[in-house]
Each structure stands twice: as structure tokens, then as C-alpha cells.
Amino acid sequence: xxxxxxxxxxxxxxxxxxxxxxxxxxxxxxxxxxxxxxxxxxxxxxxxxxxxxxxxxxxxxxxxxxxxxxxxxxxxxxxxxxxxxxxxxxxxxxxxxxxxxxxxxxxxxxxxxxxxxxxx
Amino acid sequence: xxxxxxxxxxxxxxxxxxxxxxxxxxxxxxxxxxxxxxxxxxxxxxxxxxxxxxxxxxxxxxxxxxxxxxxxxxxxxxxxxxxxxxxxxxxxxxxxxxxxxxxxxxxx
Numbered sequence: 001x002x003x004x005x006x007x008x009x010x011x012x013x014x015x016x017x018x019x020x021x022x023x024x025x026x027x028x029x030x031x032x033x034x035x036x037x038x039x040x041x042x043x044x045x046x047x048x049x050x051x052x053x054x055x056x057x058x059x060x061x062x063x064x065x066x067x068x069x070x071x072x073x074x075x076x077x078x079x080x081x082x083x084x085x086x087x088x089x090x091x092x093x094x095x096x097x098x099x100x101x102x103x104x105x106x107x108x109x110x111x112x113x114x115x116x117x118x119x120x
Numbered sequence: 121x122x123x124x125x126x127x128x129x130x131x132x133x134x135x136x137x138x139x140x141x142x143x144x145x146x147x148x149x150x151x152x153x154x155x156x157x158x159x160x161x162x163x164x165x166x167x168x169x170x171x172x173x174x175x176x177x178x179x180x181x182x183x184x185x186x187x188x189x190x191x192x193x194x195x196x197x198x199x200x201x202x203x204x205x206x207x208x209x210x211x212x213x214x215x216x217x218x219x220x221x222x223x224x225x226x227x228x
Contacts (some may be wrong), residue, residue, distance in 0.1 A: 034219065044208065044220070044222050045157075045208055045210075047210075047216055047217040047219065048217065049216065050217075059215055059216070060216075061216040062216070072219065095164055095165075097164075098210075104151065104170060104174075104175075105170050105171075105176075106155035106170040106171075106210065106212055107155070107165075107167060107169075107210070107213055108156075108167045108176060109163065110164035110165060112164060113164055120129075
């Protein structure tokens with residue numbers, strides 16, 4: 001079935017980097033953008049940016065430019081999100097979600113989320 | 121970026137009642153690319169409505185979306201016990217995509 005499977009929870013110290021993976025299955029990988037959305041404890045949803053697995057084009061929200069890098073490996077249908085210079089405010093659940101490239105359908109499939117804790 | 125403001129912050133209703141949730145954008149949403157999601161504790165968001173008024177696959181017909189430009193509404197015609205959750209609107213027609221702050225629908 002169509003699914004996005006994410007890597008497990010992470011605990012990092014301030015200043016470190018983290019890489020979260022999102023493996024897609026059950027659909028044509030290159031027909032959907034992958035977005036990354038995060039949610040701090042008890043807070044709302046925040047979109048970090050997207051990657052187009054077909055070609056690797058990325059677009060990052062201004063807030064994260066310079067700290068986030070999204071990459072894709074089409075051979076394993078996996079997308080990666082790396083966030084650097086971590087601070088306590090980056091503690092959140094990080095979700096990947098897909099959106100069809102050519103239709104108006106929104107984020108229809110989400111990963112289960114990866115909890116990142118940043119603490120000294 | 122487009123700022124989405126949802127109201128009310130919390131809606132206290134009883135099962136069987138009608139729920140009306142509002143989402144206002146700081147500027148016109150491109151192509152009415154406005155979506156609504158439902159989120160329950162410990163779960164990822166679930167897509168309910170896309171393109172302002174189209175129901176996603178498998179979504180019950182008691183959920184409906186309306187609006188255009190800068191003002192959008194999600195209506196739940198008769199609340200079922202499983203509908204008590206947090207609802208977010210999202211615009212995905214302008215980059216970056218942005219979400220509203222959410223409306224919690226709680227049992228009165």
C-alpha cells in the first residue's frame with residue numbers, strides 16, 4: 001500500500017546536526033513532491049520546504065534557509081532532511097508528506113513522524 | 121508568506137451539532153489551493169478537503185469546505201464522536217505553504 005516510513009526518534013545536543021529519512025513505497029516516487037512539516041510540542045504545523053524527487057529541485061521556507069538540506073535517492077525511493085546548528089526550539093515531531101506534482105490534491109499521505117529532541 | 125488565521129481557537133459542541141470553522145488568509149490564495157486537515161493526539165494530520173471544496177478519498181460527506189479568495193470555511197454537518205479533534209487549514213498555492221494555528225473541536 002501507499003506509505004511513507006520515517007526513521008526513528010533522535011536526541012541531539014545543541015549545535016549538532018540531524019538527518020531524518022522518509023522512505024516512500026506503493027506509488028510512482030517521481031510523481032509526487034515530498035514536503036517536510038514540523039510540529040513543536042503542543043503547537044501547530046510548520047512547513048519547512050519541499051523536494052521534487054524528479055530532478056532534486058528544492059524550495060525551503062525562508063526561516064530554514066541555510067540550515068536545512070533536503071535530498072533524494074531515487075534508487076531507494078528515499079528522501080532525506082538534514083537540519084544543522086540545532087537549538088532547543090527545534091525540538092519537534094518532523095513529518096514528511098507527499099503532494100502530487102500535477103494535480104490540485106494536497107498532502108494526502110503523511111509519514112508517522114520522527115521525534116527530535118534537542119537538549120544538552 | 122501568506123498568514124492563515126483560524127477562528128475560533130476552541131469550539132465546544134455536543135455530538136450531533138453542526139460545527140463551522142473559519143480560516144482567513146492575509147492575501148488571496150492562489151487557485152483556491154486551500155486544504156483542511158484533522159489531527160488527533162499522537163497522529164499525523166489527515167487530509168479532509170483540498171482545492172477549498174473537494175473531499176479527499178474516503179472522507180465522510182458530513183465534512184464540507186467552501187470559500188474562495190481569502191475566506192474559507194469547514195463545516196461538519198453533524199458531529200460524530202470521532203470528529204472531536206484539532207483542525208488545520210493550509211494554503212499550498214503559494215510558496216512557502218503555510219498552515220493556520222488550528223481550531224480544537226471539543227466535547228461540550
